[in-house]
Amino acid sequence: MFDPEKFVNKAIEDLKEAISGTAVIACSGGVDSTVAAVLVARAIGDRLYGVHVDTGYMRKNESEDVAELLRDMGVNLQVAIAGEEFSEALKGAVEPEAKRKAIGHTFIRIFERYAKEIDAKYLVQGTIAPDWIESGGDLRDVIKSHHNVGALPEDMDMSLVEPLRDLYKDEVRKVGRYLGISIAEKQPFPGPGLAIRIIGEATLEKAEIVREACFIVEDELEKAAEAGKMEIPWQYFAVLTSAKTVGVQGDVRAYGHTVAVRAVQSIDGMTAAYSKVPHEVLEKISIRITNTMPGKINRVVYDITNKPPGTIEWE
Amino acid sequence: MRIFVVDNGGQWTHREWRVLKYLDVDTEIIPNTTPLEELDVDGLILSGGAPRIGEEALMLGNSGDYLDKADFPIMGICVGAQFMALHFGGEAGPAEIPEFGKTTVTIEEENELFKGVTSPFQVWESHNDEVKVLPDSFKNFARSDNCAHQAFAHKEKPFYGVQFHPEVEHTEFGEDIFKNFLDICASWKK
DSSP, X not given: OOOHHHHHHHHHHHHHHHOOSOEEEEOOSSHHHHHHHHHXXXXXXXXXXXXXXXXXXXXXXXXXXXXXXXXXXXXXXXEEEOHHHHHHHHTTOOSHHHHHHHHHHHHHHHHHHHHHHHTOOEEEOOOOHHHHHXXXXXXXXXXXXXXXXXXXXXXXXXXXXXXXXXXXXXXXXXXXXXTTOTTTTOOOOOTTGGGGGBSSOOOHHHHHHHHHHHXXXXXXXXXXXXXXXXXXXXXXXXXXXXXXXXXXXXXXXXXXXXXXXXXXXXXXXXXXXXOXXXXXXXXXXXXXXXXXXXXXXXXXXXXXXXXXXSOSSOO | OBEEEEEOSOTTHHHHHHHHHHTTOBOOEEETTOOGGGOOOSEEEEOOOSSOHHHHGGGGTTHHHHHHHOXXXXXEETHHHHHHHHHTTOEEEEEEEEEEEEEEEEEOSOOGGGTTXXXXXXXXEEEEEEEEEOOTTEEEEEEXXXXXXXXXXXXXXXXXXXXXXXXXXTSTTHHHHHHHHHHHHHHHHO
């Protein structure tokens, strides 16, 4: 079995050896990067500097919450507000791989600027096994280029340090619990954020729509789980599809977007089964989304695809 | 016990490594171009992978060499299993109906690899190709609705092939199948 204590001791030893001088850590505020931050801080102390990037494609209140949490944990944190930079990089990008690469490059340019300021030669990332597996290479096919692996620019001039590379999410959570990290159970949220939950070009206006839809899905599913109506899924969110359909709202014709609700059960993200969410909960989500977002969303569908053949996120 | 995982570029190759590690096996993922002479192991897993068995069998590196000369048990998974059948004179190619994700497998005949597994059971699949004709030196012992060769074994040598993926969390009895393979490796060692 996986022994978090053994893992932590060995990782700290390795990190002490691997990093000389200062290092920058990319902190999205998710489980992986937070666990990596605490681990590396244990190894090199205040020589570690965190950067959280508010990409403009974060969930509701996410960047504020993340900054507070990381600072509470003693991470020396800088927040980069970069919505404009990301939306500029994403302009005209429709194909998922093009979007992921644009996002990956933008992240690295921001980290490089910051690293230069503090003369850091190392970039620490919370990369885990599925990130590099799905990013492909040699015999392995590219399923999707993860922003922190397959979407890195070729000319980046920092050395990568990735202490969680061989772990899956369930193991990272075990390390997180062992280190006393409060968000060890938080659901996964991919680095490219809401940009890959918008099919097609990810404008900031569309991000606003999917942000609200994601918030409703999270809120309703968490309430239903708390009330004992269902188990909380492993990951759950909304996708703004590219399909526009006809509806009738207040006796007039509506022509609006379709939101897909996705919820899956998994252990490690490498296989997943769609969650059997009770119909009454799905209905509540559907009604709340369409009633509170009139003129934008007039249809809600539920994704009943497992992984494989699908992936968890749509892009 | 030392069992290595031969990497054929699968999405779940690293999962095979993880399952073995959890079972306290001394394990490593190795490229499929590793010469047999460099392997000091008690068993091998031939992983699944992206290469298509029809046109790209050569991408499976030295897998043929391992099957010709190994004096230890080998378990082929997905394309690893297809390659095994092809190598011993069988046929493999595009499946009429490929299987992705959840599938039900029925055991047709008892086998030491499936000790303790109850039939039918649920497995997770991910294959475009399949074994069409099994070589005479092999016997088949499990099937699904759309794929006749879900599990097979060499009649004399300790070689096993499974089309589904025992290494992923969603496959029932996956860990048991690996434990059975470890038992097979242990008794072969004696």
